[in-house]
Amino acid sequence: MDAPTQQEASGSAIEIGEITRVIAEQTGCGSGRAGCASQANRGDLPVETWEKVKNHPCYSEEAHHHYARMHVAVAPACNIKCNYCNRKYDCANESRPGVVSERLTPEQAAKKVVAVASTIPQMTVLGIAGPGDPLANPEKTFKTFGLVRKAAPDLKLCLSTNGLALPDYVDTITKFNVDHVTITINMIDPAIGAKIYPWIFYQHKRYAGIQAAKILTDRQLQGLEMLTARGVLCKVNSVMIPGINDRHLLEVNKAVKRRGAFLHNIMPLISSPEHGTVFGLNGQRGPTARELKALQDGCEGEMRMMRHCRQCRADAVGLLGEDRRAEFTTEKIMEIDVKYDVESRKGYQAKIEEERAAKTTAERADLTKRADSVGGIKLLVAVATKGAGLINEHFGHAKEFQVYELSNGGAKFVGHRRTDLYCQGGYAEEGSLATIIGAVSDCHAVFIAKIGGRPRAELIKAGVEPVDQYAHEPIDKSTIAWFVAYLDRVSSGTIQHEERGDAAIRPRALNSAA
Ligand SMILES: C[S@@+](CC[C@H](N)C(=O)[O-])C[C@H]1O[C@@H](n2cnc3c(N)ncnc32)[C@H](O)[C@@H]1O
Numbered sequence: 001m002d003a004p005t006q007q008e009a010s011g012s013a014i015e016i017g018e019i020t021r022v023i024a025e026q027t028g029c030g031s032g033r034a035g036c037a038s039q040a041n042r043g044d045l046p047v048e049t050w051e052k053v054k055n056h057p058c059y060s061e062e063a064h065h066h067y068a069r070m071h072v073a074v075a076p077a078c079n080i081k082c083n084y085c086n087r088k089y090d091c092a093n094e095s096r097p098g099v100v101s102e103r104l105t106p107e108q109a110a111k112k113v114v115a116v117a118s119t120i121p122q123m124t125v126l127g128i129a130g131p132g133d134p135l136a137n138p139e140k141t142f143k144t145f146g147l148v149r150k151a152a153p154d155l156k157l158c159l160s161t162n163g164l165a166l167p168d169y170v171d172t173i174t175k176f177n178v179d180h181v182t183i184t185i186n187m188i189d190p191a192i193g194a195k196i197y198p199w200i201f202y203q204h205k206r207y208a209g210i211q212a213a214k215i216l217t218d219r220q221l222q223g224l225e226m227l228t229a230r231g232v233l234c235k236v237n238s239v240m241i242p243g244i245n246d247r248h249l250l251e252v253n254k255a256v257k258r259r260g261a262f263l264h265n266i267m268p269l270i271s272s273p274e275h276g277t278v279f280g281l282n283g284q285r286g287p288t289a290r291e292l293k294a295l296q297d298g299c300e301g302e303m304r305m306m307r308h309c310r311q312c313r314a315d316a317v318g319l320l321g322e323d324r325r326a327e328f329t330t331e332k333i334m335e336i337d338v339k340y341d342v343e344s345r346k347g348y349q350a351k352i353e354e355e356r357a358a359k360t361t362a363e364r365a366d367l368t369k370r371a372d373s374v375g376g377i378k379l380l381v382a383v384a385t386k387g388a389g390l391i392n393e394h395f396g397h398a399k400e401f402q403v404y405e406l407s408n409g410g411a412k413f414v415g416h417r418r419t420d421l422y423c424q425g426g427y428a429e430e431g432s433l434a435t436i437i438g439a440v441s442d443c444h445a446v447f448i449a450k451i452g453g454r455p456r457a458e459l460i461k462a463g464v465e466p467v468d469q470y471a472h473e474p475i476d477k478s479t480i481a482w483f484v485a486y487l488d489r490v491s492s493g494t495i496q497h498e499e500r501g502d503a504a505i506r507p508r509a510l511n512s513a514a
């Protein structure tokens, strides 16, 4: 890999000069970012864009605390080969793109969507993201959308594609009112593409190497332009592959922004030999949390960045980071008494909106007041949460930790650390507690609803403060309150502020490939 840039070496591109903008983001004043909570706070977003993002858990970081999505696995085939994908490897306990427990017919999928949306009134989005490529399975994909549109007309429809077939289906996508399309774009330089894609299958012919990558990038960018010209909201996914496309993604970011993409989601490569992928087997590592953040920070001025992607399975159900698949197996949905009631769903969601609006107003006053009173220190904290923007998870039960950057701009969500990537069992498993603690070792504190004696002692030993006095309180307010007290302790000389390095380890799967 090339030598790190100054920005990579410092690990973060957000400096104090950006604080005003961060405050604007957090408080909804003027930035127009998707994290706003009420209609009044939509910033400079046009009303129709705001309507599309305000309750979409992937397009709005703030919305993901309140709204759920589901994927239906109706699209098994794919028209290209990515060196990081193997759809044959299936593990029920693993959350990773391309992995599914059962594939569905369009009819089964529609029945499942109705059952889930009737049970989970905050479920607002139905996505098709594989396990292969939805546009390499166009009949199944659009049949599913047609059936869902009829049975559950208030759901937003979402599609995730590699983009090769996209220009051929733009009209169909708009005809079915698919509101959101994600295109995976990992390069705009075919020489880099040839290292990621061994082949593509296009117009009944197989292409390889640079020729394949050239066709792919042309089709992806053409599809993106066509969609944005028709007003479809587009997100671009890019997989960060150190040494292959990491620096190049800055160029990708500019290219997709120019073509009207709304959001850029740079995700870490997941790579482990047992997944049987080319990258897993040849030892290609994924990025560290700090490398990922540095790249996301570097792209942020260009366009909105998604930092809360959970790299979900193709059959995921529930809030992001929550897994409710087991409640909705094909066998179980036959037993669910389905009555799809749009009005009661609307009523439930209106209540969520009221609560969001009230919370934002209170937080805005709080943060603005504090912004003046604290110094230039910036640090990371990890939070155990089950959702709703609260610190409401036990340390030992946390499936992930959300990571916030605290500064005088407020509390900014910058990513998460999934514990399923760090260990397969409880603490009984040799070394897993140490591994989880290593994963948050770049944080100054961990906020939890509750914590046992042993993990508390181990965290303190690792220099990470366990904080449980804000149990069941809102994340933003609590972390800022702790931060103000931390700064007081620094200025009174009770403690000395120390910069932290990268998290001590990479996720287990990535570690083994490193
Ligand atoms: C499984 S794909 C399905 C949709 C479509 N075939 C595509 O590739 O965009 C969903 C997303 O997961 C990403 N993905 C698949 N395997 C991955 C891996 N090993 N590491 C990181 N991202 C991965 C893809 O790049 C894509 O953005």
Ligand code: SF4
Residues within 6 Å of the ligand: 078, 079, 080, 081, 082, 085, 086, 098, 130, 131, 132, 133, 162
């Ligand atoms: S395009 Fe998507 S489904 Fe196809 S190989 Fe790549 S990641 Fe897998």
Ligand code: SF4
Residues within 6 Å of the ligand: 057, 058, 069, 127, 308, 309, 310, 311, 312, 320
């Ligand atoms: S993979 Fe990312 S973008 Fe897709 S549903 Fe999950 S969180 Fe949203």
